[in-house]
Amino acid sequence: MSSPVDLPLVRGGASRERADAARNRRKVLAAAATLFAERGVGAVSMDDLAAAAGVGKGTLYRRFGDKSGLAAALLDERESELQAAMMSGPPPLGPGAPPTERVAAFVEAYLAFLDAHLDVVEMSQTASxxxxxxxxxxxxxxxxxxxxxxxxxxxxxxxxAGALLAALTAEQVRHWRHDEGRSLPELTAALVGLARAAAAG
Incomplete structure (x- = not known):
């Protein structure tokens, strides 16, 4: 079993928000997650997002700057949720399971995260x-x-570790899922098998 290792969560700034501002932020991010998943980032406008969230377009621009800023905020929130589960959630993703099982659980969880937010992650990974x-x-x-x-x-x-993450880039996962037509369960089984082989030495 692996020894406990304290790793900090990577989050954006955590300034205090008024209750209404926090509520609007949650509504906007929920709307963005839904629309980005349904249509892809490129097909969603700020007008679409404002209408779906029930807020003024000016609110979006003041808070997030533009669509890429909104996508980054959404990604930051979703990544923080995964990080929290990884650091302090239940095993096997969280502490308490053998290291090989935790590696396999991370690959499965991260692939599911990628598949759910493919456009947003790809935009962040290929910005430069x-x-x-x-x-x-x-x-x-x-x-x-x-x-x-x-x-x-x-x-x-x-x-x-670097090789496993290279196999889990948004571009690579998009190729497997959409160009080759691999199902998520099929791809998960293959990459979890690869993770177990990497841990075995």
Missing amino acids: RGARLRTGSHRLWRQHLSVLLAAAGAPDPDLR
């Missing part, structure tokens, strides 16, 4: 060359996997 490697969340995912792989006895755990 090497963008995905510079995010705080990517560093956390890699550190988490590296620690677990080392605890499982895998050689060169940092390289293996």
